Amino acid sequence: MxxxxxxxxxxxxxxxxxxxxxxxxxxxxxxxxxxxxxxxxxxxxxxxxxxxxxxxxxxxxxxxxxxxxxxxxxxxxxxxxxxxxxxxxxxxxxxxxxxxxxxxxxxxxxxxxxxxxxxxxxxxxxxxxxxxxxxxxxxxxxxxxxxxxxxxxxxxxxxxxxxxxxxxxxxxxxxxxxxxxxxxxxxxxxxxxxxxxxxxxxxxxxxxxxxxxxxIITKNDLGSQERERGWKMLWDGETTQGWRGAKLDGFPEQGWEIKDGVLYVLASGGGESEAGGDIITTEKYGDFELMVDFKITEGANSGIKYYVDPELNKGPGSSIGLEYQILDDARHPDAKEGNHEGSRTVASLYDLIKADPNKPMNGPGEWNTAHIISKENKVEHYLNGMKVLEYERKSPAYRELVANSKYVDWPNFGESDRGHILLQDHGDLVAFKNIKIKPLN
The missing domain is CATH 2.60.120.560 (Exo-inulinase; domain 1)
Structure with a gap:
């Protein structure tokens, strides 16, 4: 009692x-x-x-x-x-x-x-x-x-x-x-x-x-409202489905690793790797909104390319396309290179347009979010929620930039109406997850 x-x-x-x-x-x-x-x-x-x-x-x-x-x-x-x-x-x-x-x-x-x-x-x-x-x-x-x-x-x-x-x-x-x-x-x-x-x-x-x-697990998956708004996962977090080597019929047998819901491009000496190579989506996209979480290691270099046509480059080296640069600005020499000073820094349109230097980049070992919107030739790059640059494809100003860049030898560079999305193998360890796209046409 x-x-x-x-x-x-x-x-x-x-x-x-x-x-x-x-x-x-x-x-x-x-x-x-x-x-x-x-x-x-x-x-x-x-x-x-x-x-x-x-x-x-x-x-x-x-x-x-x-x-x-x-x-x-x-x-x-x-x-x-x-x-x-x-x-x-x-x-x-x-x-x-x-x-x-x-x-x-x-x-x-x-x-x-x-x-x-x-x-x-x-x-x-x-x-x-x-x-x-x-x-x-x-x-x-x-x-x-x-x-x-x-x-x-x-x-x-x-x-x-x-x-x-x-x-x-x-x-x-x-x-x-x-x-x-x-x-x-x-x-x-x-x-x-x-x-x-x-x-x-x-x-x-x-x-x-x-x-x-x-x-409810949202890693490499969508929220219910994202689905309603038309988003789709580009990577399922477990397999290579939907991706292939940029110059291969299938996915590379080496150079890439999937572990605990993260897609890694492995280190191979800091150059454009021949072991694995770039990977591209099996589908092509026109207007789109793309989001990718990425994490760099010290001194790393990689990139996200869009409107990629692998047929434009039959030889060795990276496939050609507009590139959202991924880089350790503080430690990689490319940060001081480029057609315009700073145009190879993180979130820049590689070799063409420099990202806002006040961008909110998290350093090596921390996750960042890349966000690209391309609609009716108007393109915006975002980093961790901040818009860091914008431009218009096919415009006179854009074509002048290309004419004075490393891309001058590629006719109509970056002007395809549709193309693949590419994750770059530049020989450095970089991680990706939560890769999703919203087709806009």
Whole structure:
């Protein structure tokens, strides 16, 4: 009987409060101009007309953690909890972006699903988790638990397992409380309230919970909204399907390696390799949007080429095409070479146009994202979300650049309406993953 009266076991986890119950010390506002106030030991977010999404963000950044909080939301609102999120000057003029644990009181009921704010959209909706959908309490307090450990994100709503996502896009960032923008026809002044916001950052595996929810894995795969928008994977993360040697009928037997969802071009002395050689897509593409994650090693040189026609170069050496340069600018001599000084630096249009020198490049051993958009001959290069150059194929200015470059001997260089995508073997160890394309015609 005494044991039965003892109550629940005491929570001995090393929780730390993120909110002192009285002030917004340690928090700052980004994005829109929604109103954040403190009332009755809670943070109140109030909608305002004609303003974008608003975020009350922690001033401290968090990588791995366990987060718990409670909230009460008006039934007409949409909101969310940002985790591992960032605001960077080069990315969409500082727009807040990153993982969001959804707050969704609508009939859809995807509260505690995971959305990628201002990037890929829905990653882990709850359309296949009716128990979690039914766990949300309308016009009442709801409790969230969020675990972010390594590449694994897990959520619970009112102790019901909700989302389970394995995604390695972002390792750290701030936590933020979102007040969503409202439509012009909606009255402002609607509230969402948060309280009991606390976090663990130590001994996480000791306090982590198992979940019966099967994980959604996005490495070398697409989010549901990406699929809806027409994206396709160019590499499946496991096989050589869809690729062949640029000068071969099949995939090279050496020089390339697939391991743990990463495609490696192997080191072979720093020159254009004869062991493996470049690889190209088996299909050709016209207008497209392409994204590739890449990681260099010290002193490495490689590239992503597009509108490639392997028939243009029958001899040894690299296949010919427009090239998004991949380079260790600090250590490779090519960074100081080229038709225009700097036109062989990372993210440049190789030998033709120099990328913005203020580009946000992560160094050797860290992942970067190359992004190329080519539509109606207008081409843009992005690096880690920042546009670093643009040009127009077939224009007089473009043809003048080619006429004064190493490509002058190739007629109509870079002007094909369709071509292959190529990953370059330049004899240095470089890694690729998450290779995807969106055909635009």
């Amino acid at each position: 005494l044991m039965g009266c003892a109550g629940e076991p005491k929570d001995t986890a090393p929780w730390k409060p993120l909110f002192d119950g009285e002030t917004l010390n340690g928090w700052t506002q980004m994005g829109g101009e929604a109103i954040y106030t403190v009332k009755d030991n809670a943070i109140v977010g109030t909608t305002v007309s004609n303003t974008p999404n608003s975020f009350l963000t922690t001033e401290k950044m968090y990588g791995d953690f366990i987060l718990e909080l409670e909230y009460k939301v008006d039934s007409s609102m949409n909101s969310g909890i940002q985790i591992r999120s960032n605001s960077l000057p080069h990315y969409r003029n500082g727009r807040v972006h990153g993982y969001q644990v959804e707050i969704d009181p609508s009939d859809r009921a995807w509260s505690a699903g995971i959305f990628d704010e201002a990037r890929r959209g829905w990653l882990n909706p709850l359309d296949n988790n009716p128990a979690a959908q039914q766990a949300f309490k309308q016009n009442d307090w709801n409790h969230y638990r969020v675990e972010a450990i390594g590449d694994t994100l897990k959520t619970w709503i009112n102790d019901v397992p909700a989302a389970h996502l394995i995604d390695d896009r972002t390792a750290s960032g701030f936590i933020a409380l979102q007040v969503h923008s409202i439509r012009a026809d909606k009255e402002p002044g609607t509230d969402i309230i948060w309280k009991n916001i606390r976090i663990i950052t130590d001994s996480l595996h000791k306090y982590s919970r198992n979940t019966p929810v099967a994980p």
